[in-house]
Amino acid sequence: TETLSALPQTGEREVETTLRPRKLDEFVGQPRVREQLELVLESARRRGVPPDHVLLSGPPGLGKTSMAMIVAAELNAAIRITSGPALERAGDLAAMLSNLAPGDVLFIDEIHRIARPAEEMLYLAMEDFRVDVVVGKGPGATSIPLEIAPFTLVGATTRSGSLTGPLRDRFGFTGQMEFYSDSELELVARRAATILDIDIDRDGCAEIARRSRGTPRIANRLLRRVRDYAEVRADGKVTRKIARAALEVYDVDELGLDRLDRAVLTALVRSFGGGPVGVSTLAVAVGEEPTTVEEVCEPYLVRAGMLARTPRGRVATAAAWEHLGLPVPAGATR
Numbered sequence: 001t002e003t004l005s006a007l008p009q010t011g012e013r014e015v016e017t018t019l020r021p022r023k024l025d026e027f028v029g030q031p032r033v034r035e036q037l038e039l040v041l042e043s044a045r046r047r048g049v050p051p052d053h054v055l056l057s058g059p060p061g062l063g064k065t066s067m068a069m070i071v072a073a074e075l076n077a078a079i080r081i082t083s084g085p086a087l088e089r090a091g092d093l094a095a096m097l098s099n100l101a102p103g104d105v106l107f108i109d110e111i112h113r114i115a116r117p118a119e120e121m122l123y124l125a126m127e128d129f130r131v132d133v134v135v136g137k138g139p140g141a142t143s144i145p146l147e148i149a150p151f152t153l154v155g156a157t158t159r160s161g162s163l164t165g166p167l168r169d170r171f172g173f174t175g176q177m178e179f180y181s182d183s184e185l186e187l188v189a190r191r192a193a194t195i196l197d198i199d200i201d202r203d204g205c206a207e208i209a210r211r212s213r214g215t216p217r218i219a220n221r222l223l224r225r226v227r228d229y230a231e232v233r234a235d236g237k238v239t240r241k242i243a244r245a246a247l248e249v250y251d252v253d254e255l256g257l258d259r260l261d262r263a264v265l266t267a268l269v270r271s272f273g274g275g276p277v278g279v280s281t282l283a284v285a286v287g288e289e290p291t292t293v294e295e296v297c298e299p300y301l302v303r304a305g306m307l308a309r310t311p312r313g314r315v316a317t318a319a320a321w322e323h324l325g326l327p328v329p330a331g332a333t334r
């Protein structure tokens with residue numbers, strides 16, 4: 001069943017492909033990253049060399065993959081796509097690297113999850129456009145240096161903090177993707193509605209934007225769910241009233257928090273008296289992986305001012321108690 005979290009869902013890839021911005025100027029929001037990248041790309045273009053390697057970091061659904069594709073499009077280059085977990089053996093990476101054509105973009109999603117041997121191979125590839133292929137086993141093993149085409153690596157990560165120092169140092173530029181403002185999300189929803197031919201008014205768009213947790217992937221998903229509701233229960237036109245009714249069916253609350261967000265806050269407040277509590281304990285309490293709680297739920301709860309990460313653990317702020325409709329205990333963080 002479809003949940004409304006920021007992670008991509010099965011079958012969503014195709015819709016996402018249709019809705020992806022193709023060029024830098026079609027990309028809504030992220031003015032800082034956009035400007036910084038524009039400079040990196042333009043300067044490389046003028047010098048006639050592939051740009052420095054680019055790392056994009058930020059919570060899921062903020063447009064890292066889209067941005068990687070745009071980098072390739074702006075460079076008129078081909079893009080090869082893989083992910084950290086797919087590069088289990090160094091051989092998998094060696095095969096990808098040796099198939100690159102000069103100037104290609106190699107995109108590695110979730111690069112913080114790359115296995116150690118592949119990561120070490122990547123160091124040399126990023127720095128010298130070379131891989132050392134080990135032939136044979138044991139004392140007779142030799143390593144043969146192999147030249148690869150100059151390429152640009154674009155890495156995406158939801159936790160730049162877990163990248164090793166040597167890997168992080170090899171990126172010439174890191175773009176930190178931020179949550180989107182409501183008005184930016186309105187533009188995202190408006191654009192998607194046009195592409196998908198959905199009849200929606202301004203207030204309908206605003207309502208969806210406001211409840212999208214600062215995340216374009218969620219805005220696009222809510223738009224489709226609201227469209228379903230409008231078609232089945234009304235005349236197909238999306239108004240504020242329709243949007244509100246639909247989002248209630250899908251358990252998205254006034255602030256855009258979904259079931260898991262609320263489960264985390266509720267556990268924190270009810271089972272642990274508002275904290276501090278460790279993230280693994282909290283994850284067990286809601287039956288989720290700690291990484292999901294940490295990378296998907298928490299960033300938005302922190303930005304919404306409801307959760308604080310302290311050295312002693314997670315703490316619910318006064319806003320969290322209020323949001324759950326509970327009396328705020330004396331001493332709660334404001």
Ligand code: ADP
Nearest residue numbers: 016019020028060061062063064065066216217
């Ligand atoms: P990430 O790689 O960070 O998880 P994606 O690039 O896959 O995020 O983006 C998810 C979806 O959200 C895309 O398919 C696209 O439809 C939409 N999206 C993301 N960023 C933007 C943007 N700036 N403008 C318009 N749509 C966007």
